[in-house]
Amino acid sequence: MGERLRGRRVLVTGAARGLGASAAWGLAEEGAECILLDRSGDELRATVEAAARRGPGPFHPLVCDLASREATLDAAARAREAAQGDLTLLVHCAALFHVRPVEETTDAQWDEMVAVNLAAAFLLVRELMPELRAGGGGSVLLTSSQAAIMGFARESGYCATKFGIEGLARALAEECGEAGLLANTITPGSRRIKPTGISRAEEAAIPEAERTWGSSEALGPAFAAFALLPFARDGAPNGRRFEADRVADTVRARGLPLPGETWEELAT
Numbered sequence: 379m380g381e382r383l384r385g386r387r388v389l390v391t392g393a394a395r396g397l398g399a400s401a402a403w404g405l406a407e408e409g410a411e412c413i414l415l416d417r418s419g420d421e422l423r424a425t426v427e428a429a430a431r432r433g434p435g436p437f438h439p440l441v442c443d444l445a446s447r448e449a450t451l452d453a454a455a456r457a458r459e460a461a462q463g464d465l466t467l468l469v470h471c472a473a474l475f476h477v478r479p480v481e482e483t484t485d486a487q488w489d490e491m492v493a494v495n496l497a498a499a500f501l502l503v504r505e506l507m508p509e510l511r512a513g514g515g516g517s518v519l520l521t522s523s524q525a526a527i528m529g530f531a532r533e534s535g536y537c538a539t540k541f542g543i544e545g546l547a548r549a550l551a552e553e554c555g556e557a558g559l560l561a562n563t564i565t566p567g568s569r570r571i572k573p574t575g576i577s578r579a580e581e582a583a584i585p586e587a588e589r590t591w592g593s594s595e596a597l598g599p600a601f602a603a604f605a606l607l608p609f610a611r612d613g614a615p616n617g618r619r620f621e622a623d624r625v626a627d628t629v630r631a632r633g634l635p636l637p638g639e640t641w642e643e644l645a646t
Contacts, residue, residue, distance in 0.1 A: 381408070382409065383408040383410035384409035384410075386409075386410050387410070387413065387465050388465070388468070389461070389468045390601075391469065392470070394425055395425075398414075398425075400597045404599050405601055406429040406435065410433065410602075410605060411437075414439050415442050426439050446493070447501070450493075465509035466516050466608060467516060468506060469604075470543075472494055475536050476536070478535075495540065496542040511554075515559050516560070518547070519564055519601070520547050520563050520564070521564055521565070522564060523565055526540035526541050526563070552617065558608070562620060564620050564621070565619070565620075567622050567624055599625075603636050607635075609635070610635050618641075619646050
């Protein structure tokens with residue numbers, strides 16, 4: 379257990395499972411106070427219980443369906459209260475993925491992907507900008523994908539939202555960099571992790587031999603590295619894209635914080 383983030387507050391969306399849960403655990407291990415948001419209350423409680431075994435917290439679970447604009451704005455208000463005026467890191471991992479030919483994609487599916495994958499990221503950053511800028515600036519980390527730089531058949535909605543995430547991060551880096559806000563994107567990398575839409579209960583029902591993915595837990599240290607960026611301005615990346623597995627492996631090999639030249643090596 380580390381102490382580098384003791385007293386620092388972070389927000390993670392999609393924290394109930396997958397990459398979001400791994401982010402929560404990695405941040406907890408460095409002592410961060412974690413505000414954890416997801417629409418699944420039961421799975422979110424499981425994340426909090428696991429995080430509490432890794433770090434002192436405290437932990438603030440917020441149950442919210444980011445498909446609803448009103449619920450997202452309400453969650454932002456509750457996160458602002460928990461942040462107490464200072465938010466070191468905002469990680470947006472929440473995402474929905476509907477695989478459909480474009481002519482079979484319904485309005486509801488399109489709206490849901492846009493709302494959760496892209497609009498929620500924008501709204502949370504906008505609403506929490508004062509807290510992110512407090513103390514000289516914070517870090518925004520938006521989860522991206524290969525679908526953000528390549529087009530895939532039957533994934534038009536998902537690709538559109540992930541391309542948007544890349545654009546949002548780069549725009550934030552240009553607009554807010556001088557004010558101290560860092561904005562980058564992250565993908566899981568070469569390690570295949572559990573698909574976003576599969577719950578823990580559904581995963582448990584799948585025989586291990588039939589699972590084509592591995593655990594994302596090893597990716598947790600990558601998120602601690604991004605949470606430390608606001609305190610090491612020299613060479614801190616802004617508007618760049620990273621792979622979580624490469625960053626996490628580098629943290630294990632070299633320790634924290636990562637120097638500017640290492641970040642430059644890791645950017646894709």
